[in-house]
Amino acid sequence: MESNGNKHPxxxxxEGLGYQVDGQVLLSDINFEISAGxxxxxxxxxxxxxxxxxxxxxxxxxxxxxxxxxEGQDYRQISPRKLRRRLGMVMQQPNLFPGxxxxxxxxxxxxxxxxxxxxxxxxxxxxxDLEGFADRDVAKLSGGEAQRVNLxxxxxxxxxxxxxxxxxxxxxxxxxxxxxxxxxxxxESGEVTCILVSHDRTQVMRMxxxxxxxxxxxxxxxxxxxxxxNAQSMD
Amino acid sequence: MLSRWIDNQILLGAAxxxxxxxxxxxxxxxxxRLRLGLKKDILxxxxxxxxxxxxxxxxxxxxxxxxxxxxxxxxxxxxITAGFITVQRIKAIPNALWISLAGISAxxxxxxxxxxxxxxxxxDLTSIIPIGSMMVYGAMNANALMLERFHSELVSHGGQVExxxxxxxxxxxxxxxxxxxxxTAAMIPNINGLQSLGIVWIPGAMxxxxxxxxxxxxxxxxQFVVSGSIFVTVGITVIISIVLVRKQVxxxxxxxxxxxxxKQ
Numbered sequence: 452m453e454s455n456g457n458k459h460p461x462x463x464x465x466e467g468l469g470y471q472v473d474g475q476v477l478l479s480d481i482n483f484e485i486s487a488g489x490x491x492x493x494x495x496x497x498x499x500x501x502x503x504x505x506x507x508x509x510x511x512x513x514x515x516x517x518x519x520x521x522e523g524q525d526y527r528q529i530s531p532r533k534l535r536r537r538l539g540m541v542m543q544q545p546n547l548f549p550g551x552x553x554x555x556x557x558x559x560x561x562x563x564x565x566x567x568x569x570x571x572x573x574x575x576x577x578x579x580d581l582e583g584f585a586d587r588d589v590a591k592l593s594g595g596e597a598q599r600v601n602l603x604x605x606x607x608x609x610x611x612x613x614x615x616x617x618x619x620x621x622x623x624x625x626x627x628x629x630x631x632x633x634x635x636x637x638x639e640s641g642e643v644t645c646i647l648v649s650h651d652r653t654q655v656m657r658m659x660x661x662x663x664x665x666x667x668x669x670x671x672x673x674x675x676x677x678x679x680x681n682a683q684s685m686d
Numbered sequence: 687m688l689s690r691w692i693d694n695q696i697l698l699g700a701a702x703x704x705x706x707x708x709x710x711x712x713x714x715x716x717x718x719r720l721r722l723g724l725k726k727d728i729l730x731x732x733x734x735x736x737x738x739x740x741x742x743x744x745x746x747x748x749x750x751x752x753x754x755x756x757x758x759x760x761x762x763x764x765x766i767t768a769g770f771i772t773v774q775r776i777k778a779i780p781n782a783l784w785i786s787l788a789g790i791s792a793x794x795x796x797x798x799x800x801x802x803x804x805x806x807x808x809x810d811l812t813s814i815i816p817i818g819s820m821m822v823y824g825a826m827n828a829n830a831l832m833l834e835r836f837h838s839e840l841v842s843h844g845g846q847v848e849x850x851x852x853x854x855x856x857x858x859x860x861x862x863x864x865x866x867x868x869x870t871a872a873m874i875p876n877i878n879g880l881q882s883l884g885i886v887w888i889p890g891a892m893x894x895x896x897x898x899x900x901x902x903x904x905x906x907x908x909q910f911v912v913s914g915s916i917f918v919t920v921g922i923t924v925i926i927s928i929v930l931v932r933k934q935v936x937x938x939x940x941x942x943x944x945x946x947x948x949k950q
Contacts, residue, residue, distance in 0.1 A: 509852055513939055531940040536854035546849035562855035601849075608854060 462487040462644055463508070463612065467517030470503055477503045478668045481517070487611075490638060490645045492655040492676065495665035501648040502543075504665065505616050508646070509540045536563065539610025543617045545597035552576070552592070552600050553585040559608040567607055575603040578640065579633050595626030599633050606637065612644045613637075619654065634658065652680055703736060750811050757814045761798060764819055765790050768826035776833045778944060785930045789829050793923030794821040797915050806911055817891070817912055824876065824916040825923040832872035832924045836931060839864035840944040847942050857936040865928050872924045876917050883913055 461484035468481040478500040485491060493501045506512045508519055510531055519526045526534055536559065547555050556575055560567040576582055579599040589597065598618060605613065618634065619627040635658060638645055649655050655662060655676060662679040664672035672679045688705070692698040710732050717724045749756060769787040776782045798818045801807040807817050840847060843864060850860030883889070884906065888896075892909035896902060935944050 510939055511848055511852060511941055513937060513941060527939075531851075532854045532856065535852050540852040542845065542849060542852070544845055546845040548846060548850070558850070558855065559853040562850075562853060562859055604853065 461485060461520070462489075462522060464520040464523075465508070465517070466520065468504070468507060468514050468519065469516035470500075470507055470512060471515045476668055478507070481670050483663055483670065483673055485612075485644060485646070487644055488642055489661060490647070490659045491661040491663060492659040493646060493648045493665060494650065494652075494655050494662050494680070496650060498667075499665040500668040501650070501665055502616055503668075505540070505614050505646065505648050509538055509614055510534055511540075532563070536608045537610055538612045538614055539605040539608050540614040540616065541598075541602055541605050541618050543620050545594075545601040547589040547592075547597055547600060547604075550589065551585065552581070552587045552589060555589060555600055556585075556604050556607050558604060571607075575607055578606065578637055579603045580629075580636075593626065594622050595629045598622060598626070598630045602630070602633065602637065610643065612646065615645065615647045617648050617650070619651075620649075631658065652684075656680065703740070707732065707736065746815065749815070752811065754809065754811060754814075757811055757818065760815055761795070761818045761822065764822040765794060768822050768829075772826055772830045772833065775830065776837060779833060779837055779931060780934045780943060782833060782931075782934075785927050785934065786826075786829050786833070788930055789923040789927030790822060790825040792926045793825045793829075793919040793921070794818070796922060797821055797919045801911075801915055806915070817915070820891070820912060821916055821919040825919050828872040828876065828920040828924050829927050831875070832868045832927055833931060835871040836864060836868035836928065837944060839867055840935060840942070841946045844942060844945055851940060851942065857940050858932060861932050861935070865932050869924050869928050873920060876920045880913055880917055883909070889913065 463485040465481055465483050468478060469476070470478040481504060493504055495501050503512070507514050510519075510526060521529065521534065521537065529537075548558060553572055556572060557567045572585060573582070576584055579602050581596065581599055581603070584592075584596070584600070589600065592600065598621075602618070615634065619630050622630060631654060634645075637643070638658075645659070647655070647659055649658075659676055662672070662674065662676045663670055664679055664683060672682065688701050689698055692701055710728070714725060714728050714732075717728065749760070766787065768790050769783055772786040772790075773782040779785070798807070798814065798821055802809055802814055807813050840861070847860050847864075851857070879887075879889075889909055889912070891912045892905045895905035895908060900908075935942065937943055
């Protein structure tokens with residue numbers, strides 16, 4: 452485990468992470484490190500434990516074993532609210548709150564007693580290609596628009612790491628492409644480290660540089676995206 | 687008609703209950719005919735209801751001659767039983783029994799005590815026990831409704847709750863809308879009851895006073911005392927319970943502990 456004082460400290464370090472429910476092992480002994488600015492994919496078939504892993508990283512569930520270090524600090528020593536703001540999560544479903552787009556985007560800052568000003572709101576909406584949508588009722592948004600609001604809502608907290616849990620899996624082809632392009636443009640415009648959960652090989656190739664491959668709750672490969680995916684296609 | 691043939695009051699009561707039971711059996715026959723699958727529940731309900739209330743009647747004749755302090759253990763037994771009945775249908779909420787006992791005790795216990803000390807409820811067993819039982823009963827139903835609604839709101843809106851947590855919000859903030867809906871749902875029957883008092887229905891306390899020949903105007907005031915006290919009881923109970931339960935559905939690390947069956 453590298454500390455803050457090391458030359459190339461890991462931003463995130465996952466050590467021996469495991470999770471089981473009612474005796475059923477969903478994730479076992481996961482170890483990897485991520486440096487700032489990396490874009491990695493957690494890849495694997497349904498039931499491999501991808502979403503379980505990303506939920507553990509956001510500490511929405513409690514690991515049965517192991518832990519995660521954020522800049523060398525055990526994440527159990529960081530208050531869950533601070534941790535979740537630093538590791539912003541975009542879930543499969545937008546899960547927007549009833550109300551306007553602006554209210555949704557302001558939710559995170561308001562929850563910590565801050566005010567998101569109009570200029571920043573416009574900037575966030577522009578970043579997800581939804582200019583002029585601030586007063587729109589979220590009930591009237593398309594699936595793709597709702598997911599882009601979800602992304603902007605997470606970005607409003609200025610997270611250091613973006614955890615994307617299959618953000619396009621519930622969308623049709625056209626919406627999928629538009630959300631994917633939005634995420635790519637957000638990643639290219641900032642210095643956000645990104646962890647993408649996906650079972651879509653093409654998406655993983657397009658959006659990430661490194662792949663962690665999971666199978667039956669175990670990490671079976673960790674390397675450059677092309678190398679890992681090619682090796683798996685030959686299996 | 688029955689009273690012309692039967693002089694003994696106990697035998698008259700038994701005969702009246704018998705006629706009521708016969709009428710209820712007609713409904714049972716109809717449910718069998720309509721294949722509603724309620725036969726067992728209704729028969730058990732009718733049997734238990736008759737035995738319990740008659741047994742209590744006999745018990746009260748003994749209790750009413752005792753000292754006033756006996757009302758304390760009696761009300762306590764009612765509260766504890768109400769707590770256990772509440773959690774029969776709400777097993778998924780951690781510590782539901784303790785939450786229910788705290789809520790019902792705080793609601794019913796405080797109102798019974800204060801109203802009795804102020805003399806709003808007459809300081810005799812024939813008033814404290816039946817009126818106290820109405821408050822405990824009202825608290826039990828409201829508490830059960832609130833817990834059930836809160837649980838189902840969390841199950842159906844688990845995604846939004848976790849989205850709020852993932853954005854760094856406090857558990858209290860993310861469950862706020864669902865807690866408010868649960869409290870509202872629990873209080874609506876009681877509010878409806880107050881609004882319709884005297885127009886749609888004449889509740890038991892006033893009916894009993896009228897049957898025993900009390901002044902109808904005084905009976906009206908007293909009925910409001912009872913209904914208003916039940917409303918206060920319900921309000922305190924559900925507010926105490928919701929404050930307690932919204933902490934219980936999260937772990938110390940602020941993780942939602944209630945999930946739908948579909949969660950992977």
